[in-house]
Amino acid sequence: MTKRTGRRRFTQLAASFFSIIVFLFLVGSAVFLLLTHPKSPLPDHWNPLRDLSITAPVSLVTRFQLNRALADKAQCKAVLSADEVTFAEMEDLVVDQNCGISGRGLLSRLATADVRGVETRCTTALRLAMWEHHVVQPAARDILGTEARALRHLGSYNCRRMRTAQGQDSRWSSHATADSIDIVGVDLADGRTVNLLRDWSAGGPEAEFLRRIGRGACDWFRVVLSPNFNKLHADHFHLQGPGWGYCR
DSSP: OOHHHHHHHHHHHHHHHHHHHHHHHHHHHHHHHHHHOTTOSSOGGGOTTSOOOTTSOOOTTHHHHHHHHHTOHHHHHHHHHHTTOEEEEOOOEEOSSSOEETTEEEEEEOSSSEEEEEEEEHHHHHHHHHHIIIIIHHHIIIIISSOEEEEEEEESOOOOEEEETTEEEEEEOGGGGTOEEEEEEEEETTSOEEEHHHHTTTOHHHHHHHHHHHHHHTTTOSEEEOTTTOGGGTTOEEEESSSSOEEO
16 A cells, blocks of 8 residues: 555545544534423423423333432422422431431322322332322223222331341331331222222232232332232332332
8 A cells, every 4th residue: 555545545534533523513412402402392201301290201211300300309399399299398307327207298199199198208209109190090090990089008207127027127127217108008089999908819900900000119119019028018018219129
């Protein structure tokens, strides 16, 4: 290869590389404008830079939006407020290094269904609201032909250690920081009540409904324990935010 041919080849490669850089810059600029422009045609639930909306359709970026809200107390509360979830802010509860509630509030209504007033943390309320809107309500309509009017629970915060089938564990429960909530049943808009202790193993549409919402809870909580787990959970779903990822 002569020097002239070598220089020509180098010039061609440099021009190609520069063209690629310009192309990537233009594409990147277009994407940036698409994501940041206030009149962007991209729906908010597809835009990773937009805040989470509980009632928006679930998309590939919903998990990213949710995780961002879970990591920021102010944004978590803003998301709840935007979708009219009733979460009355309270001063953080600090008991000791094992017990307390950060991002504390009194939850009494989700996006559609009521909840008997329960002190919990914003992250638990947000996960519960996503589950109620995207799992519980569709399952109630599809299987039971009605809507969920209220979720019944056993509480969220309880400064205690874990309980197991063998007795008390030395580890602290996620309830000690209100990172979980126990759901015992659902009141329906047509006057019926579905509860786990009576209906989980009874067969029929009520059991199908409970099993679907139990499986669906795994999309929004990291740990979900049902009557299938052990006898301590015969009457409730244990829905837990942080954890190792377990669904049974």
